[in-house]
Amino acid sequence: MSAPIVLGIETSCDETAVGIVRGRTLLANVIASSVEEHARFGGVVPEIASRAHLEAMQPTIKKALQDSNLTLKDIDAVAVTAGPGLVGALLVGVSAATGLALGLNKPIFAVNHLAAHISVDFLTHDEPLDPTIALLVSGGHSSLLQVDDITTSITKLGATMDDAAGEAFDKIARVMKLGFPGGPAIDALAQTGDAQAIDFPRGLTTSNDWQTRPYDFSFSGLKTAVARYLEATPDYAKANVAASFQEAIVDVLLLKSLAACKATGIDSLVIAGGVAANSRLRALAIQRCDKAGIRLRIPAPGLCTDNGAMVAALGSLMVAANRAPSPIAFDADSSLPVGVISLS
Amino acid sequence: MTISLAIDTSTSRTCVAVIENGKILWSGHKDGATAHGPALPALVAEAIVGRTIDEVVVGMGPGPFTGLRIGIAFARSFALARNIHVRGVCSLDAIAAQVTSKDFIIAVDARRKEVYWARYVDGVRVGNPAVSFPSDVLGNEIHNNLFPDLIALVALAEEFAEPIYLRHPDAVATADR
Numbered sequence: 001m002s003a004p005i006v007l008g009i010e011t012s013c014d015e016t017a018v019g020i021v022r023g024r025t026l027l028a029n030v031i032a033s034s035v036e037e038h039a040r041f042g043g044v045v046p047e048i049a050s051r052a053h054l055e056a057m058q059p060t061i062k063k064a065l066q067d068s069n070l071t072l073k074d075i076d077a078v079a080v081t082a083g084p085g086l087v088g089a090l091l092v093g094v095s096a097a098t099g100l101a102l103g104l105n106k107p108i109f110a111v112n113h114l115a116a117h118i119s120v121d122f123l124t125h126d127e128p129l130d131p132t133i134a135l136l137v138s139g140g141h142s143s144l145l146q147v148d149d150i151t152t153s154i155t156k157l158g159a160t161m162d163d164a165a166g167e168a169f170d171k172i173a174r175v176m177k178l179g180f181p182g183g184p185a186i187d188a189l190a191q192t193g194d195a196q197a198i199d200f201p202r203g204l205t206t207s208n209d210w211q212t213r214p215y216d217f218s219f220s221g222l223k224t225a226v227a228r229y230l231e232a233t234p235d236y237a238k239a240n241v242a243a244s245f246q247e248a249i250v251d252v253l254l255l256k257s258l259a260a261c262k263a264t265g266i267d268s269l270v271i272a273g274g275v276a277a278n279s280r281l282r283a284l285a286i287q288r289c290d291k292a293g294i295r296l297r298i299p300a301p302g303l304c305t306d307n308g309a310m311v312a313a314l315g316s317l318m319v320a321a322n323r324a325p326s327p328i329a330f331d332a333d334s335s336l337p338v339g340v341i342s343l344s
Numbered sequence: 345m346t347i348s349l350a351i352d353t354s355t356s357r358t359c360v361a362v363i364e365n366g367k368i369l370w371s372g373h374k375d376g377a378t379a380h381g382p383a384l385p386a387l388v389a390e391a392i393v394g395r396t397i398d399e400v401v402v403g404m405g406p407g408p409f410t411g412l413r414i415g416i417a418f419a420r421s422f423a424l425a426r427n428i429h430v431r432g433v434c435s436l437d438a439i440a441a442q443v444t445s446k447d448f449i450i451a452v453d454a455r456r457k458e459v460y461w462a463r464y465v466d467g468v469r470v471g472n473p474a475v476s477f478p479s480d481v482l483g484n485e486i487h488n489n490l491f492p493d494l495i496a497l498v499a500l501a502e503e504f505a506e507p508i509y510l511r512h513p514d515a516v517a518t519a520d521r
Binding site: 041045047048050051053054057058061062072087088091092093094095096097098099100101102103104328329330331332 | 381382383384385386388389392409410413414415416417418419420421422423424425426427507509513514515
C-alpha cells in the first residue's frame with residue numbers, strides 16, 4: 001500500500017497556497033500570491049490579502065490536483081494552517097479546508113504555520129528531521145526553536161523582541177527605495193557590495209544579553225542605525241549599505257543558532273522561512289556549521305517562503321506518526337503558540 | 345428532487361439548513377459575531393448525516409467581511425469535494441422574504457457604526473444594496489434585527505459568483521502618505 005496522500009492549505013499571510021504530498025514525495029506545490037497588490041502600500045494589507053485568498057482558493061486547489069494528476073477522491077487527509085497569521089486570511093484557508101474535509105469525509109489536521117515551515121525539510125532531505133534546532137526567519141517571524149519531535153514537541157528558545165528579520169529587510173528596502181518585498185532586492189544589491197564597509201550593530205549580543213536573552217533577537221536598533229547612516233551620508237554607496245546591513249542580520253541569526261546547538265548538545269540545525277532564501281544566510285550558515293560540526297539543512301528555496309507543501313508535509317508526518325486528527329470545528333488562532341503543533 | 349445545503353454567514357448568526365422542495369429537513373444556527381469559523385463546520389457536520397446533498401446555496405452578503413468569506417470559502421470547497429453545484433444569493437433578499445409589507449427596508453450591521461441596507465417594494469429589491477450611516481437610511485419601516493430565511497435563500501438562488509463587499513479595503517498607498 002502506498003503512503004497516504006495529504007493536501008495542505010496555507011493562507012496565513014499573502015500567499016494562497018496548496019500543496020499535495022504522498023508520504024515524503026512532493027506531488028504539487030501551487031502558490032497564488034497577492035504580493036503585487038500589496039506592493040504600493042509598502043506591506044501586506046490584511047483585507048486585500050483576505051479577498052485575494054477567497055478569489056484564488058478554488059483555482060489553486062484545482063491547479064494542485066491537476067499538477068499531481070489526482071482528483072479529490074484520491075486525497076486521504078486535509079491539512080491547513082490554523083495559525084499564527086492574519087486572522088481574516090487564516091479563516092479563508094481554514095473554511096476551505098473544513099469544507100473539503102467534510103465534503104470528502106476525510107480527517108483534517110489543523111497545524112501550526114511555524115512547525116510546517118520546519119517540517120517541509122523532510123521533503124528535501126531523506127533522514128529523520130528531529131531532534132534539531134530550528135531557526136525560523138520570515139517577514140512575520142524570527143524564532144529559535146528546539147524540535148525534539150516535530151509532531152509533538154517544539155520548544156521556543158527565543159524570538160525577536162521587535163521586528164521580524166524579514167520585516168527589517170522590508171523596512172530598510174523602503175527607506176532605500178528598493179521596493180517591496182525587500183529581502184530579494186537587498187540580497188541582489190548586496191552581491192556587489194562590501195559587507196565589512198559599515199559596522200552596523202548586532203542586536204542583543206552584549207555579554208549581559210548573552211546571560212539574560214541568549215536566544216532572543218532585536219532588529220530595531222539596527223534599523224535605526226541604518227536610517228541614521230543614510231541620513232548622515234547623502235552619497236552613500238547603496239550596495240555597501242545593503243551588504244553591511246544584511247551581514248549584521250545574518251551574523252546575529254547564526255551566532256545565536258549555533259550557540260543554541262552548543263548549549264543543547266543538538267548538532268543539527270534547520271533554517272526555514274522566507275529569509276532562509278537569502279543567499280548570504282545560506283552561504284555563511286554552510287561555512288559556520290561546517291566549522292562547528294553541525295549538520296545543516298535548509299529546504300530548497302522554493303519551499304522556504306510560505307507554501308502549501310509545508311502544510312501537507314506536516315500533515316503527512318502527523319499521519320505517519322499516528323497522531324489523532326483535529327476536530328472538524330476549530331477556530332483560527334492569530335497568535336497560536338509554537339508549542340501547539342496541531343489542534344486537538 | 346434537489347436537496348440543498350443552505351449556508352449564510354453574512355450576519356452575526358451562522359445559519360445552516362438542508363432544504364428539499366421548499367421544506368426544511370434540518371436546520372440549525374449559532375449566534376456570535378466572531379463564531380462563524382468553528383460554528384459552520386460543526387453545524388454542517390450535523391446537517392449532512394445520512395443525507396445526500398445535491399447542491400450548495402450560500403449567502404453572498406453584504407455582511408462583515410471575515411464572517412461572510414467563511415461561508416463562501418466553505419461552500420465552494422464542500423461543493424468541489426462533492427462535485428456538485430454552488431449557487432449564491434444576496435443575503436438581504438433572503439432576509440426580506442420574511443416581511444410581507446408593501447414598502448420596507450432591510451438593514452444589517454456593517455460595523456463602523458454603519459449598516460448594509462436595501463429597499464423592497466412589493467417584495468422586490470429596489471436597486472443595489474448600499475452601505476450608509478443609519479441616520480441616512482430613510483423609510484417608514486426599517487427591519488434591522490432579522491436573520492436570513494434559508495428557504496428563501498434556496499428559492500432565490502442564482503448563478504452568483506462574487507461576494508458583495510460594497511467597501512474597498514482600507515489602505516493608503518505609500519506614495520500618498
